[in-house]
Every structure is written in structure tokens, then in C-alpha cells.
Amino acid sequence: MDPSEVEFLAEKELVKIVPNFSLDKIYLIGGDLGPFNPGLPVDVPLWLALNFKQRQKCRIIPPDWMDVEKLEEIRELEKREEAFTPVPSPYYMELTKLLLNHASDNIPKADEIRTLVKDIWDTRIAKLRLSADSFISQQEAHAKLDNLTLLEINTIREFLLNSLNCMFKLRSNLQAGSSGRTFTDY
Amino acid sequence: MFITDIKKDFYEVVANQRVALLVAGDIDALCACKILQALFHCDHIQYTLVPVTGWQELGTAFLEHKEQFRYFVLINCGANVDLLEMLQPDDDSIFFICDTHRPVDVVNVYNDTQIKLLIKQDDDLAVPSYDEIFRDEDEENEDDSGNESDEGSEPSGKRRRFDEGAVERRIERQRVRREWEARRKEILFDYEQYEYHGTSAAMMVFELAWVLTKDTKDMLWWAIVGLTDQWVHDKITHMKYVTDVATMQRHVSRHSHRNEDEENSLSIDCMRISFEYDLRLTLYQHWSLYESICNSCYTCCHFKLWTLNGQKKLQEYLADMGLPLKQVKQKFNSMDMSIKENLREVIEESSNKYGIKDIRIQTFGAQFGFKNRFLASDMVHAAAALLESTEKDESDTDNFIKALDSLSRSNLNRLLSGIDLAKKKLIAIQQTVASCICTNLILSQGPFLYCYLMEGTPDVKLFSKPMALSLLCKYLLKAFVHSTRNKRCKLLPLVMAAPKDVEKGTIIVVGIPPESETSDKKNFFGRAFEKAAESTGSRTLHDHFDTSVIELKTEDRIKFLDALITLLS
Numbered sequence: 049m050d051p052s053e054v055e056f057l058a059e060k061e062l063v064k065i066v067p068n069f070s071l072d073k074i075y076l077i078g079g080d081l082g083p084f085n086p087g088l089p090v091d092v093p094l095w096l097a098l099n100f101k102q103r104q105k106c107r108i109i110p111p112d113w114m115d116v117e118k119l120e121e122i123r124e125l126e127k128r129e130e131a132f133t134p135v136p137s138p139y140y141m142e143l144t145k146l147l148l149n150h151a152s153d154n155i156p157k158a159d160e161i162r163t164l165v166k167d168i169w170d171t172r173i174a175k176l177r178l179s180a181d182s183f184i185s186q187q188e189a190h191a192k193l194d195n196l197t198l199l200e201i202n203t204i205r206e207f208l209l210n211s212l213n214c215m216f217k218l219r220s221n222l223q224a225g226s227s228g229r230t231f232t233d234y
Numbered sequence: 235m236f237i238t239d240i241k242k243d244f245y246e247v248v249a250n251q252r253v254a255l256l257v258a259g260d261i262d263a264l265c266a267c268k269i270l271q272a273l274f275h276c277d278h279i280q281y282t283l284v285p286v287t288g289w290q291e292l293g294t295a296f297l298e299h300k301e302q303f304r305y306f307v308l309i310n311c312g313a314n315v316d317l318l319e320m321l322q323p324d325d326d327s328i329f330f331i332c333d334t335h336r337p338v339d340v341v342n343v344y345n346d347t348q349i350k351l352l353i354k355q356d357d358d359l360a361v362p363s364y365d366e367i368f369r370d371e372d373e374e375n376e377d378d379s380g381n382e383s384d385e386g387s388e389p390s391g392k393r394r395r396f397d398e399g400a401v402e403r404r405i406e407r408q409r410v411r412r413e414w415e416a417r418r419k420e421i422l423f424d425y426e427q428y429e430y431h432g433t434s435a436a437m438m439v440f441e442l443a444w445v446l447t448k449d450t451k452d453m454l455w456w457a458i459v460g461l462t463d464q465w466v467h468d469k470i471t472h473m474k475y476v477t478d479v480a481t482m483q484r485h486v487s488r489h490s491h492r493n494e495d496e497e498n499s500l501s502i503d504c505m506r507i508s509f510e511y512d513l514r515l516t517l518y519q520h521w522s523l524y525e526s527i528c529n530s531c532y533t534c535c536h537f538k539l540w541t542l543n544g545q546k547k548l549q550e551y552l553a554d555m556g557l558p559l560k561q562v563k564q565k566f567n568s569m570d571m572s573i574k575e576n577l578r579e580v581i582e583e584s585s586n587k588y589g590i591k592d593i594r595i596q597t598f599g600a601q602f603g604f605k606n607r608f609l610a611s612d613m614v615h616a617a618a619a620l621l622e623s624t625e626k627d628e629s630d631t632d633n634f635i636k637a638l639d640s641l642s643r644s645n646l647n648r649l650l651s652g653i654d655l656a657k658k659k660l661i662a663i664q665q666t667v668a669s670c671i672c673t674n675l676i677l678s679q680g681p682f683l684y685c686y687l688m689e690g691t692p693d694v695k696l697f698s699k700p701m702a703l704s705l706l707c708k709y710l711l712k713a714f715v716h717s718t719r720n721k722r723c724k725l726l727p728l729v730m731a732a733p734k735d736v737e738k739g740t741i742i743v744v745g746i747p748p749e750s751e752t753s754d755k756k757n758f759f760g761r762a763f764e765k766a767a768e769s770t771g772s773r774t775l776h777d778h779f780d781t782s783v784i785e786l787k788t789e790d791r792i793k794f795l796d797a798l799i800t801l802l803s
Contacts, residue, residue, distance in 0.1 A: 068447075103276040104448050148501070158501035
């Protein structure tokens with residue numbers, strides 16, 4: 049899966065906006081949205097929020113978890129625990145990137161939030177790499193990882209699957225050689 | 235006619251229509267175009283952007299697009315000429331003109347249906363009133379025919395008396411009409427004699443954005459760059475510049491009140507615009523201080539840096555300020571912090587000692603990200619250099635698009651390459667000025683000064699473009715005024731000629747008004763060039779939107795010049 053595909057899926061998340069125009073309810077395939085009244089907050093999918101923001105038709109309200117203290121707590125927790133801690137949102141990385149790129153003037157302390165989210169991401173990816181490494185070296189049959197987000201899985205999926213395939217081929221060749229059977233090329 | 239409610243009469247009219255945007259080739263027009271494009275993007279208004287560099291291109295662009303478009307928006311072109319006569323449009327084409335060229339042609343002012351002027355009705359417009367210029371033809375004919383029928387129906391006995399009365403009345407009417415026509419000619423001549431510039435087009439379009447409450451910091455920055463372009467290229471008076479800066483300052487304070495809030499400070503990547511009372515040294519923050527002083531018109535002319543004495547004075551000046559040469563000659567960003575901190579005040583003090591008043595000028599600066607700090611004049615110079623770059627294989631449209639891109643925040647590479655080109659251009663200008671003054675290339679022809687750049691002059695290709703040549707003209711006149719001892723010559727205007735197209739054998743001629751402290755920047759060379767060309771039959775092309783810039787065949791240069799001298803003496 050391409051990271052841009054993951055970002056596309058992330059854009060379905062709902063965020064709160066405050067529009068400055070009025071529009072009746074709109075009926076889309078994915079659901080109903082609206083009605084929009086100036087000054088009244090309304091929940092819309094991220095893709096629509098960003099489109100409105102770029103056309104200067106709304107103000108985006110950052111999600112609850114996008115707050116300096118909360119993110120600092122999550123970061124500390126992540127550093128202490130060995131397993132993966134629950135994330136504030138299944139698409140926290142994509143949401144942060146999109147919101148900070150397009151609507152950073154609506155988000156207070158945007159620079160600190162960017163740094164904190166990057167720290168959390170780095171810690172989790174480091175844990176993921178360690179766990180993948182131990183999985184391969186100890187030749188485990190299965191592993192259980194809770195609380196991983198789609199983007200994190202996506203970073204390691206390609207590499208992990210290919211390397212496991214290669215190891216399988218190597219191992220099966222070894223066994224074939226040691227038991228004297230002729231091996232066929234796969 | 236003038237538009238009063240810009241939102242209702244312009245924006246809402248084009249809201250659901252397709253619009254053709256015809257944009258002239260100067261930085262103010264580019265900035266206005268960018269603001270308008272951003273507004274159109276917000277509201278999904280379809281538009282076609284056509285850069286035009288002169289009247290001919292305007293005509294061809296109009297012919298190409300008149301089938302598909304009903305609404306045309308002209309930026310910085312079209313106000314000073316009778317547009318309907320020139321373009322011969324259909325009755326349903328509507329033109330919205332946002333132009334700084336003055337005087338506005340009277341037909342454009344009084345046409346109620348097809349021409350809408352996006353121009354503020356300032357007190358400096360001085361348009362003659364309707365009755366003084368236009369007169370209903372019908373009254374005349376009715377009277378005449380009425381009298382004739384009277385004559386015919388009267389019996390023959392009284393005919394003689396009536397004949398005399400009618401003839402007298404007719405003579406009287408004709409006399410009145412001749413007087414009126416003479417007065418009308420005089421009024422029109424006075425009105426159209428001098429060419430000057432009004433409020434920046436970018437500022438007008440920014441006001442539209444403000445009325446729609448869709449103004450952003452980016453748009454404000456473009457409006458500021460448009461205003462600064464008028465000041466850098468000497469199109470408006472100092473008074474007007476200061477007044478407009480004050481208007482922009484109000485907008486800047488309105489947009490930047492959030493920066494100071496400790497709790498919710500803005501991200502460093504957001505654009506911050508600040509009012510600066512900064513030095514008049516061109517591009518000094520992207521160059522070394524020494525280079526900037528040597529290549530800025532203001533300091534170069536005051537120190538007379540083309541003379542040996544001038545160089546010595548500069549060294550004294552730097553020593554007086556306590557700035558070591560090594561520091562001053564390296565890139566500004568790498569100078570010691572201790573020197574940079576009080577630089578402006580130190581320079582101002584020293585300059586006052588050396589008789590250089592007004593080394594500081596009111597302007598604005600923008601900052602986005604940690605590294606990117608630009609003054610408005612930096613952007614003007616960079617965009618102008620890109621717009622008029624003379625590289626081979628680059629058409630005018632390419633240059634236009636590149637210059638337009640350099641104004642966006644996301645195209646920093648383009649902007650930095652523009653700054654490099656601008657540095658080269660400034661160095662070329664200073665060297666040309668120095669050589670012209672030292673070799674006395676400026677001749678006094680009586681009513682004006684004249685200078686001709688020969689074909690072999692270094693960098694003469696740069697000066698085949700009107701903006702670059704006008705800038706050179708301005709600097710040259712300033713330098714001449716500072717270096718000559720002849721009191722009378724100091725008050726003369728300057729006409730400059732440079733080769734434009736070697737294959738076609740043409741030269742470009744530019745005329746600028748005399749240099750003075752309180753100059754009102756009114757230029758009479760437009761009309762003068764026209765008349766001189768007519769009287770000698772020289773082959774000229776009055777293609778540029780500024781009437782004081784023309785193209786002339788090289789062979790006709792001498793007789794054109796003689797005609798101009800006789801005309802102006």
C-alpha cells in the first residue's frame with residue numbers, strides 16, 4: 049500500500065470546523081453533511097474541511113488530542129512502556145501533517161505539536177523495528193502487536209514480508225540439501 | 235464609467251462567468267493578477283490569463299478571445315486610450331479596467347455600458363466635465379431645419395427680413411460652436427498633456443479582497459509589493475507613497491495583532507509582515523553591505539562612487555561608522571551579530587554627517603520560516619529581473635510566468651534566482667552609469683539631455699527592455715545631477731536611446747521628467763514623441779502602455795531627435 053493511499057483513507061476522519069457561509073444539508077454517498085451556518089461548529093470529513101479552508105470558507109478547530117500537554121503525556125508513556133500504547137487517533141500522523149500544512153494558523157503552538165508528534169512516531173517506529181528484528185532472529189511463528197496504526201504497519205509491511213519470504217526460501221533450500229532431496233527452483 | 239461598489243458591480247457580475255484576464259508586463263500588474271487569481275480560486279471562477287506587453291498584443295489577444303468571453307479584465311493597460319475605438323468590440327463585451335496610467339481617456343470615463351473603471355475617483359483625476367467635451371448634435375440640426383421650414387412657409391414679402399434674421403442666428407450659432415470647439419481642444423490638450431500614475435492596481439484589488447473579507451496575509455504582501463514597485467520605478471510621488479504606506483500599515487496591524495499573543499503564538503512558518511523603517515540600500519540583506527552601498531543608486535550618487543574621491547569618501551564613511559572592511563565585504567547573513575544589531579541607527583547617524591539625508595525609508599518586510607526574510611523592494615527587484623531576463627530561448631510569456639511564480643511563497647528557488655539576476659542587473663546599471671558620466675556621453679540638447687548607448691556597450695542587451703532602461707535612465711539622471719556644475723542642466727529632463735533589436739534595426743527610446751525633490755512625476759514625452767514622429771515621418775512604434783517609451787528605426791534617430799528639439803524649445 050502506498051503512503052498516499054493511507055493518507056487518502058485518513059481524510060475520511062471527521063474534524064470540527066466553523067464555517068463562514070451558509071448552505072443547506074448536502075447529501076453525499078458517504079453520508080449527510082451540514083447544514084452549514086456561519087459561526088456554528090459542524091463535523092465534516094477532513095477532505096472537505098481542507099477544501100473549505102483553502103477557499104477561506106471556514107476555520108478548522110484542532111481535534112481534542114492535538115494539545116501540548118496531552119501529547120507530552122502520551123510521549124512519556126510511550127517512552128516508558130515496552131509494548132505499544134494506545135494512540136489518540138488511528139490516523140494521528142496523517143491528521144497532524146495535513147492540518148499543520150494547511151491550517152497551521154488555526155492551531156495554537158503548532159511548532160511544538162509538530163515536534164511532539166514526530167517524537168511519538170519515532171519512538172513507536174523504533175519499537176516496531178526492534179520487535180521485527182527479534183521476531184526474525186528468534187524465528188517466532190506468530191506475533192501479536194496491539195495499537196499499531198495503518199501508516200506504521202505500512203512502513204514495515206513491504207520489508208518484513210519480503211524478508212520472511214527470502215528466509216523461507218533459504219531455509220527450505222537448506223533442509224532440502226541436508227536431506228539429500230533434489231530441490232526444484234521456485 | 236467609474237465603479238463605486240466594487241463587490242456588487244464587479245465581483246458579483248463575474249461570479250458565475252468565464253473571464254479573460256489581460257495583464258500588462260509590470261510588477262504591480264503581476265501582484266494584482268496574483269491577488270485576483272487567489273480570489274478566483276476561492277470561488278471557482280473560471281478565467282484565462284493572457285500576458286500582454288503592448289497595444290498590438292492586446293489587440294490580438296482580444297481578437298482571439300472575443301468569441302468565447304464576454305467579460306474582460308484588463309490590469310494596468312487600457313485606461314489611457316479610447317478602448318472601444320481601438321478594439322471595435324461587439325456590444326455585449328464588457329471591459330473592467332484596473333489601470334494606474336493617467337490621464338484616463340475621456341471616452342472611457344463617460345461610456346456607461348461597456349467600460350467599467352476599477353479606479354478610485356481621487357482628486358488627482360481632474361476629468362473635464364461632460365458638457366465641456368461632448369455636445370448633443372441633434373439640437374443643432376433641429377434648429378437649422380426648423381428655421382429653413384419657417385423660411386419656406388413664409389410669404390415672399392417678409393422673406394428678406396426673415397432671411398437676414400435666420401442668417402444672423404446661424405452665424406451666431408456657428409461662432410458659438412467654434413468657440414466651444416476651441417475651448418474643448420484646449421481642455422483636452424491640457425488634460426492629456428502629462429502622463430502620470432495613480433494608485434497601485436494591486437492595492438485596488440486588495441481592497442476588493444478586503445471588502446469580501448477574503449484577504450489573507452499573502453494578498454496583503456502582494457499589495458505591498460505592488461505599491462513598492464511603483465516607488466522603486468519612480469512612478470508616484472513621495473507624498474503619495476507615504477500616504478499609501480500608511481493605508482497598508484493599517485492593514486498590516488490588523489493582520490498581525492495575533493503574533494504578540496504568548497499563549498497562542500503562531501507557527502514560525504506562517505507569514506509575518508512587519509512595518510520597517512529600513513535602509514535604502516538595494517538588496518542589502520542578500521548581498522554584502524559593501525556591494526549594496528556601491529550599487530544602490532542613492533548612495534552611489536551621493537558619494538559619486540565613479541570618481542576616485544568618491545571611493546576614498548566611502549572608505550572614510552565606513553571607518554567613521556567603525557565597520558571593519560572584512561565584515562562589510564562578506565555576506566550580510568554572516569556579519570557579526572554585534573554589528574548587525576544597531577546597523578540601521580549607526581548608518582543613519584553617519585549618513586547625516588555626510589549630508590546623505592533620508593537613507594532610511596518606510597517599507598515593509600516579510601518573514602516566513604527561520605531563514606526567509608525579505609523586504610518588499612527585494613521582491614520587486616527580483617521579479618523585475620525575472621520578467622525582463624534576456625536569456626535566449628525564453629519567450630515573453632515564459633518570463634511572465636516565471637516572474638509570477640516567484641511571487642508565491644512556495645517557489646523560493648525562483649525568487650532566489652531572481653535576486654541573483656537582479657544583482658547582475660544592478661551591477662550592470664552602475665557600471666553603465668559610471669562609464670557614461672566619465673566619458674561624458676550625456677549631451678545637453680537644449681530643452682533636454684540626451685544619451686545614446688552604442689551597440690557595443692557591455693550588457694546593452696539588458697537595456698533593450700523598457701523597465702530596465704527606465705531604471706538606468708533614472709539612475710543616470712540622478713548621477714548626472716550630482717556630478718554636473720551647470721545649474722541649468724540640473725533641471726532638464728532626460729531622453730535615452732538604446733538598441734532594441736539588432737536584426738530589425740530598431741532602438742528603444744525612453745524619456746523621463748527632470749529630477750527634483752518635489753517632482754510630481756508628470757511626463758510630457760508621450761505627446762512629444764508622437765508629434766515629433768508625425769512631423770518627420772519617422773518609422774516609430776508606440777506599442778508600450780507607457781506612452782513615453784517608443785521603438786524607433788535606427789536610421790531615423792537623428793531626424794527624430796532634431797524634430798524633438800525644435801518641438802520642445
